[in-house]
Amino acid sequence: MTYLEWLKSASQVLTDSESPKRDAEILLSFVTHKTRTFLMAFSETLLTDEELIALDGYLKRRKDGEPIAYITGEKEFWSLKFKVSNSTLIPRPDTEKLVELGLDYLPKVPCEVLDLGTGTGAIAIAMATERPDCLFTAVEKNKDALILAQENASQIAANNVYFLQGDWYKPIKSRKFSMITSNPPYIEPTDIHLSQGDVRYEPRTALVSEDEGLADIKVIVQGATKHLNQYGWLLIEHGWKQGSAVQTIFKQHGFQLVETFTDYSGNDRVTLGRWFKP
Structure with a gap:
């Protein structure tokens, strides 16, 4: 599955989110360690099996309502990156x-x-x-x-x-x-x-x-x-x-x-x- 295919699929899963596309992009960036710009520019890149397994787990947590920040353990504030926890x-x-x-x-x-x-x-x-x-x-x-x-x-x-x-x-x-x-x-x-x-x-x-x-x-x-x-x-x-x-x-x-x-x-x-x- 490519970056683009996963993003489309994940966005359809996160129907209860206020920002399903953005949530999917954050999760994909978190797992692949790539910037949003990279994900868009190289959208045909194939995901590895390990990345897909990790993404499936994170996607389920987000679908269940867990905040993105708790899943990734970080949140940007004042253009600074902060660690967060529950x-x-x-x-x-x-x-x-x-x-x-x-x-x-x-x-x-x-x-x-x-x-x-x-x-x-x-x-x-x-x-x-x-x-x-x-x-x-x-x-x-x-x-x-x-x-x-x-x-x-x-x-x-x-x-x-x-x-x-x-x-x-x-x-x-x-x-x-x-x-x-x-x-x-x-x-x-x-x-x-x-x-x-x-x-x-x-x-x-x-x-x-x-x-x-x-x-x-x-x-x-x-x-x-x-x-x-x-x-x-x-x-x-x-x-x-x-x-x-x-x-x-x-x-x-x-x-x-x-x-x-x-x-x-x-x-x-x-x-x-x-x-x-x-």
């Missing part, structure tokens, strides 16, 4: 908006940044590669996720990111920062989307939060008042219907210049505010 959320393009805003609002001078619930380390590492003059501290409760984030930082050579294990602010004691970022759990436990798509395979502890999805956001905002420098910025990713509620939480805790920004699909996604203590 102990972490899969980095999503929407979160790049938080990175973009973080870089825009960072002071132009060297400073310290805290990333809470870092998962794969995507936010902290992406920002660190753009601002090597700043020091980033990334906190993660899950030990397996923390190890993965450390591997990502090493692989990407983000030497200005340091990692701590613990629950939100507990590991940092009394330290203060110029910016705090977080993509916390924000899906309410009864949300029907938890039984659909890729999130079925992702860790619920990284997805679900009580109090209509706002419990962890409230903890982060309240804690930020003790761990931000004067005029420091807090940036939080949240659900597309939570912008107004998150703004209210920010304002209740004394944050100024509170604003919600949309992701690249036009949905409310990131709320930020500046800390000021009279």
Whole structure:
């Protein structure tokens, strides 16, 4: 079977996927170690028996709904390649908006940044590669996720990111920062989307939060008042219907210049505010 024949066959199998052709291309590239450009240019290349056996296994996993990123063990984010596993959320393009805003609002001078619930380390590492003059501290409760984030930082050579294990602010004691970022759990436990798509395979502890999805956001905002420098910025990713509620939480805790920004699909996604203590 040729590359082209396998791609056509696989695309027909993955009818439940939002992007069957792209999924098939990723799997074929992963197994053959060839770029997408190569696959297209040499589409008549024959697959070996070993490659076909591997592809059959991966194709079945994808058809059953397992995310492509968990099958290949990697995901691109901010044009960087991150290792992923089922102990972490899969980095999503929407979160790049938080990175973009973080870089825009960072002071132009060297400073310290805290990333809470870092998962794969995507936010902290992406920002660190753009601002090597700043020091980033990334906190993660899950030990397996923390190890993965450390591997990502090493692989990407983000030497200005340091990692701590613990629950939100507990590991940092009394330290203060110029910016705090977080993509916390924000899906309410009864949300029907938890039984659909890729999130079925992702860790619920990284997805679900009580109090209509706002419990962890409230903890982060309240804690930020003790761990931000004067005029420091807090940036939080949240659900597309939570912008107004998150703004209210920010304002209740004394944050100024509170604003919600949309992701690249036009949905409310990131709320930020500046800390000021009279």
